[in-house]
Amino acid sequence: MWYKNEVTQTLNCDYPIIQAGMAGGVTTPELVAAVSNEGAIGTLGAGYLNPDELTEKIKAVQNRTQKSFGVNMFIPETPRYCSKQVARSRQLLKSYEQELHVKPGKITERIESTFEEQINTILKLKVSVSSFTFGVPDKELVKELHKNGVKVIGTATTVEEAVINEQAGVDIVTAQGSEAGGHRGTFHSSYEQGMIGTMSLVPQIVDEVGLPVLAAGGIMDGRGISASIMLGAQGVQMGTAFVTSLESGAKEQHKQAILQAKECDTTITSVFSGKPARGIENDFIKQMTPYQNELPDYPIQNELTKNLRKEAAKRNKPEWMSLWSGQSPRLSGNKHVSEIIKELIDGAEMIYSSRAHKS
Amino acid sequence: MWYKNEVTQTLNCDYPIIQAGMAGGVTTPELVAAVSNEGAIGTLGAGYLNPDELTEKIKAVQNRTQKSFGVNMFIPETPRYCSKQVARSRQLLKSYEQELHVKPGKITERIESTFEEQINTILKLKVSVSSFTFGVPDKELVKELHKNGVKVIGTATTVEEAVINEQAGVDIVTAQGSEAGGHRGTFHSSYEQGMIGTMSLVPQIVDEVGLPVLAAGGIMDGRGISASIMLGAQGVQMGTAFVTSLESGAKEQHKQAILQAKECDTTITSVFSGKPARGIENDFIKQMTPYQNELPDYPIQNELTKNLRKEAAKRNKPEWMSLWSGQSPRLSGNKHVSEIIKELIDGAEMIYSSRAHKS
Numbered sequence: 177m178w179y180k181n182e183v184t185q186t187l188n189c190d191y192p193i194i195q196a197g198m199a200g201g202v203t204t205p206e207l208v209a210a211v212s213n214e215g216a217i218g219t220l221g222a223g224y225l226n227p228d229e230l231t232e233k234i235k236a237v238q239n240r241t242q243k244s245f246g247v248n249m250f251i252p253e254t255p256r257y258c259s260k261q262v263a264r265s266r267q268l269l270k271s272y273e274q275e276l277h278v279k280p281g282k283i284t285e286r287i288e289s290t291f292e293e294q295i296n297t298i299l300k301l302k303v304s305v306s307s308f309t310f311g312v313p314d315k316e317l318v319k320e321l322h323k324n325g326v327k328v329i330g331t332a333t334t335v336e337e338a339v340i341n342e343q344a345g346v347d348i349v350t351a352q353g354s355e356a357g358g359h360r361g362t363f364h365s366s367y368e369q370g371m372i373g374t375m376s377l378v379p380q381i382v383d384e385v386g387l388p389v390l391a392a393g394g395i396m397d398g399r400g401i402s403a404s405i406m407l408g409a410q411g412v413q414m415g416t417a418f419v420t421s422l423e424s425g426a427k428e429q430h431k432q433a434i435l436q437a438k439e440c441d442t443t444i445t446s447v448f449s450g451k452p453a454r455g456i457e458n459d460f461i462k463q464m465t466p467y468q469n470e471l472p473d474y475p476i477q478n479e480l481t482k483n484l485r486k487e488a489a490k491r492n493k494p495e496w497m498s499l500w501s502g503q504s505p506r507l508s509g510n511k512h513v514s515e516i517i518k519e520l521i522d523g524a525e526m527i528y529s530s531r532a533h534k535s
Numbered sequence: 536m537w538y539k540n541e542v543t544q545t546l547n548c549d550y551p552i553i554q555a556g557m558a559g560g561v562t563t564p565e566l567v568a569a570v571s572n573e574g575a576i577g578t579l580g581a582g583y584l585n586p587d588e589l590t591e592k593i594k595a596v597q598n599r600t601q602k603s604f605g606v607n608m609f610i611p612e613t614p615r616y617c618s619k620q621v622a623r624s625r626q627l628l629k630s631y632e633q634e635l636h637v638k639p640g641k642i643t644e645r646i647e648s649t650f651e652e653q654i655n656t657i658l659k660l661k662v663s664v665s666s667f668t669f670g671v672p673d674k675e676l677v678k679e680l681h682k683n684g685v686k687v688i689g690t691a692t693t694v695e696e697a698v699i700n701e702q703a704g705v706d707i708v709t710a711q712g713s714e715a716g717g718h719r720g721t722f723h724s725s726y727e728q729g730m731i732g733t734m735s736l737v738p739q740i741v742d743e744v745g746l747p748v749l750a751a752g753g754i755m756d757g758r759g760i761s762a763s764i765m766l767g768a769q770g771v772q773m774g775t776a777f778v779t780s781l782e783s784g785a786k787e788q789h790k791q792a793i794l795q796a797k798e799c800d801t802t803i804t805s806v807f808s809g810k811p812a813r814g815i816e817n818d819f820i821k822q823m824t825p826y827q828n829e830l831p832d833y834p835i836q837n838e839l840t841k842n843l844r845k846e847a848a849k850r851n852k853p854e855w856m857s858l859w860s861g862q863s864p865r866l867s868g869n870k871h872v873s874e875i876i877k878e879l880i881d882g883a884e885m886i887y888s889s890r891a892h893k894s
Contacts, residue, residue, distance in 0.1 A: 178890065334799045335865070354713065355732035369799040373714035373732035375762065376753035376862035380798045383865065394735035403734065403762035405890050439739045440693045440728040503735035506694070506742065531537065531764050 178402075178528060179521070182388040183411040186327055186347050187305055188244045190215030191521060192411025193401070194329070194350075194390060195418045197248020197307055198358060198500070199223030204425035205233055207418060209240030210513035217305060219246040227293040234301045244304045246329070251311025251363070252291045253474065255450070261472040265480050268467055272460070272496060276487040281480040299324050307331070307350070309361040310451075318345040329390070331361035333370035338381040338389070340364060350413045351381045353393025357416045357442070357502035359453040367444070367452040375407070382408035396507035398523020402531075405524075416502040421513050429494035433458075437505035448485065448498040450477030456505075459495040460488075537761075537887060538880070541747040542770040545686055545706050546664055547603045549574030550880060551770025552760070553688070553709075553749060554777045556607020556666055557717060557859070558582030563784035564592055566777060568599030569872035576664060578605040586652040593660045603663045605688070610670025610722070611650045612833065614809070620831040624839050627826055631819070631855060635846040640839040658683050666690070666709070668720040669810075677704040688749070690720035692729035697740040697748070699723060709772045710740045712752025716775045716801070716861035718812040726803070726811040734766070741767035755866035757882020761890075764883075775861040782872050788853035792817075796864035807844065807857040809836030815864075818854040819847075 183192035195211040197203060197219035208218030220237065222230050230247070237245055266280055273280055295317065298306060306313075306321055307329035313321070318328050322345070329348045330341030341349045352361045353374025362370035372380075374393040382389050391404035392413040404412050418424055420431045433456050443457045447464035451474035455461070464471075471477050488496035509516070542551035554570040556562060556578035570577030579596065581589050589606070596604055625639055632639055654676065657665060665672075665680055666688035672680070677687050681704070688707045689700030700708045711720050712733025721729035731739075733752040741748050750763035751772040763771050777783055779790045792815050802816045806823035810833035814820070823830075830836050847855035868875070 335797065336799075353732055353734060355735040365799055368802070372798050372862050373712055373734065373753050375712060375733040375750075375759060376714045376798055379756070379758050380863060380865045391734075394732050397738070399738050399766050400734060403765040406762040406765055406886055407758050438694065439731050439735055440695075440724055443727065503731050504739060506739045527765055 178405060178524070181410045183348060183390065186388070187217050189217050191517070192390070193217070193517065193520060194246070194411065194413040195219050196358070196392065196413050196415035197221040197246060198415055198419065199248075199250070201425045202419055204423060205236035205240060207421060207423040207425065207513065208237045208245050210423045211418070211517070212241045212243035212245040214514055214517040216517055217244060217246055219248050219305070219307060222247050222294050223250045225294070226290060227297050230294055230297050231301065234297065234303060238301070246305030246307050247294070247298050247303050248307045248309065249291060249294050251308055251313065253310060255473040255476050257476065258472060261470060262476065262480070264467070264470045265472055265477060268464065269480060269484060272484050276484060276491060276493075278483040278487040281482045281484065283476055283479045298326065305329065309359070311363040312337075312341050312344045313346070315344050332381060333360060333362040333377070334365055334372065335380050335384050337362070337364045337370070338385050342385045342387050346387065348388050348390060349381070349385060350390040350392050351377045351409070353377045353391070355394030355503040356392050357419075357454045358500040359449065359451050360444070362452075371444070378404065378407040378409050394502055394504050396504045398520055398525070398527050401520055401524045402527045416505065416508060417516060418513070419501070420508045420510050421516055422511065423513050427489040427497065429489060429492060429497060430499050431510065433494055433499040434501045434505045434508050435510055437501060439503055439506055441505065442501050442503055446474070446477070447471065448478065448481055450474035453498070453500060454502060456499040456501050458497070458499060460497075537764060537883070540769045542707060542749065545747070546576050548576050550876070551749070552576070552876065552879060553605070553770065553772040554578050555717075555751065555772050555774035556580040556605060557774055557778065558607075558609075560784045561778055563782060564595035564599060566780060566782040566784065566872065567596045567604050569782045570777070570876070571600045571602035571604040573873055573876040574602075575876055576603060576605055578607050578664070578666060581606050581653050582609045584653070585649060586656050589653055589656050590660065593656065593662060597660070605664030605666050606653070606657050606662050607666045607668065608650060608653050610667055610672065612669060614832040614835050616835065617831060620829060621835060621839070623826070623829045624831055624836060627823065628839060628843060631843050635843060635850060635852075637842040637846040640841045640843065642835055642838045657685065664688065668718070670722045671696075671700050671703045672705070674703050691740060692719060692721040692736070693724055693731065694739050694743050696721070696723045696729070697744050701744045701746050705746065707747050707749060708740070708744060709749040709751050710736045710768070712736045712750070714753030714862040715751050716778075716813050717859040718808070718810055719803070721811075730803070737763065737766040737768050753861055753863050755863045757879055757884070757886050760879055760883045761886045775864065775867060776875060777872070778860070779867045779869050780872050780875055781870065786848040786856065788848060788851060788856060789858050790869065792853055792858040793860045793864045793867050794869055796860060798862055798865055800864065801860050801862055805833070805836070806830065807837065807840055809833035812857070812859060813861060815858040815860050817856070817858060
């Protein structure tokens with residue numbers, strides 16, 4: 177079968193489909209376990225989780241599946257702390273906070289240590305797949321993960337970033353095209369330079385690295401999967417398609433926004449977190465964009481807007497929430513994971529037999 | 536065969552591969568005829584040609600091939616003439632003009648009439664395929680073209696633009712993804728909203744229109760063609776892949792710039808023409824970008840920079856030329872058209888038999 181390849185061998189799964197490890201509550205244990213139980217790879221987004229939360233979530237997944245699943249982590253960045261930017265951001269956020277009756281976000285300072293504790297947690301709990309974004313895990317870390325039987329997936333938005341991942345020793349690299357929803361994984365160039373469409377990015381990475389490549393960005397159905405295989409990818413990573421699933425922990429307003437969105441409704445913004453990310457354009461983005469360059473870097477801005485985003489969801493104000501989405505929201509559906517994955521596999525099969533065999 | 540479909544039937548060709556009708560001297564009669572002689576569709580870029588030049592070029596193509604070929608035209612736009620913007624642009628361009636010893640560009644005023652004369656020319660010379668960008672041909676024009684046996688291809692960068700093309704009665708619509716080189720065809724939304732990656736754009740357009748869809752943007756080889764077919768396109772339009780061909784009339788510095796470029800070297804800019812276009816970032820773009828919003832609209836800015844761009848090529852200053860390119864320059868080659876098309880077909884065939892049939 178087309179879907180038995182290096183990726184399914186390496187990750188020990190039936191289908192080379194990886195559910196992206198989206199942070200911020202989307203990747204519930206129910207979602208992750210459901211994806212893995214269907215033969216794909218579910219991924220916990222650990223980005224914003226402390227070790228206790230991560231431990232609890234991993235155990236909850238393990239209670240629901242015997243299959244392989246992954247944990248996605250953010251490579252820690254040392255943000256430039258600029259008190260002027262922080263003050264400016266606090267000033268700009270005040271009116272939103274007042275209307276929502278929430279306290280300003282607090283800046284915590286435990287990024288490096290959280291990452292180390294996350295790694296220790298996945299080692300202790302014998303998670304079999306790790307994936308990384310916002311940077312590349314260093315060689316020593318990759319070696320330690322491998323020694324413990326943990327496979328490693330890196331993220332690249334340019335050819336050079338894929339090569340850097342290969343040099344670090346990762347097993348698989350995800351080529352994140354510009355269509356992708358949520359945060360850009362770019363770490364070695366400006367985010368603008370890393371905005372390469374999936375159709376361009378995948379074959380150019382495949383030509384330059386010896387690793388299996390996963391295509392990501394704009395892939396929502398069997399058409400996207402078979403197109404990715406044609407481009408030379410050995411699998412896909414999909415985020416938005418799972419955000420609207422019934423098992424996803426995304427806020428209901430977020431799901432509805434994607435289900436109703438058009439392909440041209442998203443934009444790249446850093447006003448929510450300080451790091452460029454693709455989401456559905458709303459009032460908060462429109463109002464804050466003029467000041468985008470005055471705001472602090474990720475993850476400082478992310479912390480500053482945290483309370484406000486949370487409360488906006490509670491009070492049903494999607495206009496102030498981060499509504500991450502890729503560029504194919506018209507292809508989204510509000511379905512069970514089992515149905516989504518069945519449609520992906522059947523769709524790809526059908527396309528292969530009808531479009532490719534037509535001779 | 537996979538490549539016998541509505542597109543090849545409609546356009547009367549062997550392969551559903553359309554060489555994009557790039558303006559500005561790239562599409563020599565040699566290039567257009569060579570593409571058509573190989574069984575694909577060559578296209579003259581008539582955008583900047585007056586009727587005499589167009590007549591001469593069409594006749595030159597007809598002397599070299601009996602096969603179907605196309606002419607691409609720009610839907611006329613009435614630019615907002617703002618004397619302040621023109622003055623600002625002239626002021627900014629002065630230092631370049633002085634260094635090159637060229638006269639400032641002149642603004643001509645014959646856009647509407649040129650378009651009508653172009654249409655009359657293709658009717659008179661019995662060109663069989665017309666394609667349009669920067670807008671949509673109106674219903675009456677499409678009817679007239681059809682009455683004369685001319686097939687019509689429209690350009691869309693969003694789903695809505697594809698629907699508008701369908702309503703106008705075009706035969707085929709090209710889905711121009713954000714990876715594409717040269718000018719954006721966007722006409723119904725902001726150019727930012729029309730920056731949808733090919734992987735996202737094609738299936739979402741295919742789902743909403745009844746017309747055959749051509750995929751464009753990032754497609755350079757058999758992998759891109761077969762991926763496009765998987766996404767539901769019935770063919771492809773390719774520009775950059777033909778710019779570097781031996782038959783192309785692109786300036787040598789332009790060809791070399793593409794052949795040496797990386798996937799992350801292009802940017803979208805309107806400093807050359809007043810309309811957003813993708814090209815390799817160079818000094819002119821970097822220096823003029825801060826003033827981008829003060830410059831006049833297309834085609835006024837295009838006329839103002841004309842002399843300067845031409846002379847920059849003569850004096851071998853690629854840093855001041857418009858080096859249009861899509862996001863896959865690593866996949867370009869300096870080859871004969873016959874070789875390019877053979878590789879496209881063989882590549883797609885090979886991929887179908889190896890990747891899709893692997894069961």
